[in-house]
Amino acid sequence: MAAPLLPERVMTTLHTIALAVESLAEEVPRPRLLDGSGVACSDLDTPDKLISHAQELRVFANALSCTRDPALGLSLGLRMHVSAYGILGYTMLASRTLRDALNIALANASLLGSYFTLTLEEDGAEARLVATGYRYAPELMVFNSELCLTSLLTVIQDLLGEAVRPRRVRLPYRPPLHAAAYTEKLGCPVDFGDSRTALCFNAALLDRPLPLADPVTCHHGLQQCQKLDAQLTSRHDVLDQIREHLAGHLSEASNLDRVARSLHRSERTLRRHLQRLNTSYQRLLDEVRYDKARQLLLQTDLPIYLIAEQLGYAETASFRHAFQRWSGQPPSQYRR
Incomplete structure (x- = not known):
């Protein structure tokens, strides 16, 4: 069974949730709408900040829950x-x-x-x-x-x-x-x-x-759109490069410095890059581990302890706790 594309992997701008927060300001406090999304109130004043679709979806779910308005x-x-x-x-x-x-x-x-x-x-x-x-x-x-x-x-x-x-x-x-x-x-x-x-x-x-x-304005605007689109795509490319490296080195539990050297970048530069994308090395590592765990659980008969080893966990219990956090259920139940 192929794993679906994780919403954590797609980045977008803040404009939609900024609109939701503004539109619902009189009904729902900002912190309640942003609860659990990883988006701070101050982020809404940062036009160039990117968030993941997973974060945006959490805000949408909060908005529906708070307003109980099915036509929202x-x-x-x-x-x-x-x-x-x-x-x-x-x-x-x-x-x-x-x-x-x-x-x-x-x-x-x-x-x-x-x-x-x-x-x-x-x-x-x-x-x-x-x-x-x-x-x-x-x-x-x-x-x-x-x-x-x-x-x-x-x-x-x-x-x-x-x-x-x-x-x-x-x-x-x-x-x-x-x-x-x-x-x-x-x-x-x-x-x-x-x-x-x-x-x-x-x-x-x-x-x-x-x-x-206005043809002049349109021409210059189109150039800026293409540049921004390329930047967003290149940011996704870097994330994919990091994920690809991690996928091939999970058993070694690679650290960010090792990943940075493999991509011919400094650890500091890569960390700043991840911060601008509102993500982190640990979040990417969790994504890759979760993808691989689901694959091994559904497509192989490997015992849980061997799956934990392949994912870079020193203790099986640590893997069980992590998988419970990712999926809401223990790996043995997911496998059924």
């Missing part, structure tokens, strides 16, 4: 204006047409921070922004689907400078208890139980000139 995803998405995306948002505003703006967003997907893979389709008079590939937190799938589609609608309206009513929204799940809120907030038919997740609108809008179009 819809509400937050409708408040996520194009300016929330920083330089990407302003570059989209300066684009020539809606089509150009959406293509810029899709080409710099890491700056959107979406949990989905987004594509733009055209079928006669209908255009669709299709969201596929959701692979995190099944209990938050409805929330994230709502947040994704309504935020896309808000962006389209901001870009065009006018209210736009979708032709329809397509969703792959059954109507939730708050299904009536969809029609109320979106103003269009909603197809539940569909085969896809999609926001459908008039294709004629794609070639509509944008009111704030």
Whole structure:
């Protein structure tokens, strides 16, 4: 059984949870929303700080728990204006047409921070922004689907400078208890139980000139977007290099200095790099150990003590405690 991609491995910006914290300020105290996420209140004032999807998902779960508002995803998405995306948002505003703006967003997907893979389709008079590939937190799938589609609608309206009513929204799940809120907030038919997740609108809008179009601003903004996207990708590459080294040296319980030398970097530089990504050597080591532990437990008959040795643990009890912390259950129960 292949292990799913861990949400700890994907980095994103703070803009979505900053919006959630601001929107819910009168209902829920900041510390309660951020509880257990590893995000400090002061981090919200640091525009260039990155967090993992796992941290963001924890904030979303806290928000749903605190507000008990099942339609929270819809509400937050409708408040996520194009300016929330920083330089990407302003570059989209300066684009020539809606089509150009959406293509810029899709080409710099890491700056959107979406949990989905987004594509733009055209079928006669209908255009669709299709969201596929959701692979995190099944209990938050409805929330994230709502947040994704309504935020896309808000962006389209901001870009065009006018209210736009979708032709329809397509969703792959059954109507939730708050299904009536969809029609109320979106103003269009909603197809539940569909085969896809999609926001459908008039294709004629794609070639509509944008009111704030400015080719010079768009050109310079696009260069900055590409640079930021490359930086984010390169940061992920370094994390993958660290994980790859650890995966091949778990039995030696490699320290950060050894990893740094293998990557031809100083330990100090690597530690700073990890701090900027809001992670640590120990967190990465835990991720790799957890991945390997699940693989060995599910795909081999090795006794627990030998698995512990392969993961670099001197004592089997230490591995048992760690696995309980990672998965919520002991390794023997996970293996069943």
